[in-house]
Amino acid sequence: MDSEQDASSYSRKNLLSAEVKSMWNLVKISKNLCTREQCIRFAEDNGLILRSKLCSTHRVPMKVVIKGNITVGSFRCHRGTCRDKSSISRAKGTWFENANLSFPNIYYLMYCYAHHWPQAMVRLENFNEGPVLSSKTITDWYNFCREVVVSYQIDQQKVIGKIGGKNKVVQIDEIKFGKGKQNKDKSPENQWLLGLIEDDSEDLRLEICNDNVRSVEALLPLIKKHVKEGTIIRSDFWDSIDSLTGSGYKYQKTNYDDTENPIDNDENYIRRIDSQWRVVKRFYYRDNFKNCTNFADMMVECLWRKSISEKHEDPFLKLIEAVKYTYKL
Numbered sequence: 001m002d003s004e005q006d007a008s009s010y011s012r013k014n015l016l017s018a019e020v021k022s023m024w025n026l027v028k029i030s031k032n033l034c035t036r037e038q039c040i041r042f043a044e045d046n047g048l049i050l051r052s053k054l055c056s057t058h059r060v061p062m063k064v065v066i067k068g069n070i071t072v073g074s075f076r077c078h079r080g081t082c083r084d085k086s087s088i089s090r091a092k093g094t095w096f097e098n099a100n101l102s103f104p105n106i107y108y109l110m111y112c113y114a115h116h117w118p119q120a121m122v123r124l125e126n127f128n129e130g131p132v133l134s135s136k137t138i139t140d141w142y143n144f145c146r147e148v149v150v151s152y153q154i155d156q157q158k159v160i161g162k163i164g165g166k167n168k169v170v171q172i173d174e175i176k177f178g179k180g181k182q183n184k185d186k187s188p189e190n191q192w193l194l195g196l197i198e199d200d201s202e203d204l205r206l207e208i209c210n211d212n213v214r215s216v217e218a219l220l221p222l223i224k225k226h227v228k229e230g231t232i233i234r235s236d237f238w239d240s241i242d243s244l245t246g247s248g249y250k251y252q253k254t255n256y257d258d259t260e261n262p263i264d265n266d267e268n269y270i271r272r273i274d275s276q277w278r279v280v281k282r283f284y285y286r287d288n289f290k291n292c293t294n295f296a297d298m299m300v301e302c303l304w305r306k307s308i309s310e311k312h313e314d315p316f317l318k319l320i321e322a323v324k325y326t327y328k329l
């Protein structure tokens with residue numbers, strides 16, 4: 001990705017009116033995805049299910065029937081011996097397989113997840129008929145959504161590749177989440193994260209570390225995973241500029257009171273990683289990560305949300321994209 005182009009699009013904080021107008025909101029969801037027929041059409045139009053399927057015996061397109069499940073229906077061949085066979089669920093191998101929630105509620109929960117709604121709000125705002133959504137149903141679907149988002153996001157990072165490059169600067173820093181005693185408590189609420197970010201880019205990379213280990217041996221594999229060789233690594237972890245000698249990287253110690261070097265003295269550059277931590281922390285406290293069992297997934301999800309808001313994308317459509325990516329037809 002072109003980092004210069006990114007920087008310019010990131011610099012705009014508010015959405016353009018055209019962007020706002022085109023986005024899915026609750027009213028659009030309630031108007032356009034409130035009947036099963038609308039929901040099926042949307043799934044077809046967005047490549048979440050197949051429009052048609054050939055009968056393996058007769059090589060002719062099968063008929064779509066709405067029986068078989070409460071979501072996308074089934075395929076059925078009416079020729080010859082096929083007439084006695086049972087229909088094939090159209091949901092098989094798709095996002096909707098084994099779903100036992102009404103179709104409009106599935107999209108509604110996807111919308112809620114995409115917009116990071118807390119459970120109370122999900123229940124309150126639900127326009128669909130039927131009982132109030134249970135906590136278990138909301139949690140289950142939020143977890144399904146998180147699964148596809150995590151696999152999509154990790155693959156996207158691989159596509160984009162490593163950050164940094166010759167003479168570019170990547171800042172690294174660690175942060176601890178949780179309140180337990182340092183280095184002793186290894187429960188999920190006590191996690192150390194390593195953050196890596198290139199100057200002039202918003203592509204933050206996160207890695208979970210074992211405790212607060214700042215040795216070159218512990219951190220070098222994590223740096224290598226995300227950062228191109230030749231990059232200048234900047235942090236306050238090590239004192240000697242020779243710390244990374246032989247590793248393929250140069251090391252520069254963050255100098256908070258260097259008056260000689262204007263770049264080193266520029267608050268925006270020195271504190272860049274700090275502003276990234278503020279974003280991550282916001283997600284952490286909002287989602288009550290203290291009780292979460294999969295901190296790593298939560299962190300990847302946080303990067304996904306961060307990227308969507310920076311690029312002014314539609315969270316609901318990005319979730320649809322992640323589903324489509326994970327459940328290839």
Ligand SMILES: [Zn+2]
Pocket residue numbers: 055056057058059077078079082
């Ligand atoms: Zn047939």
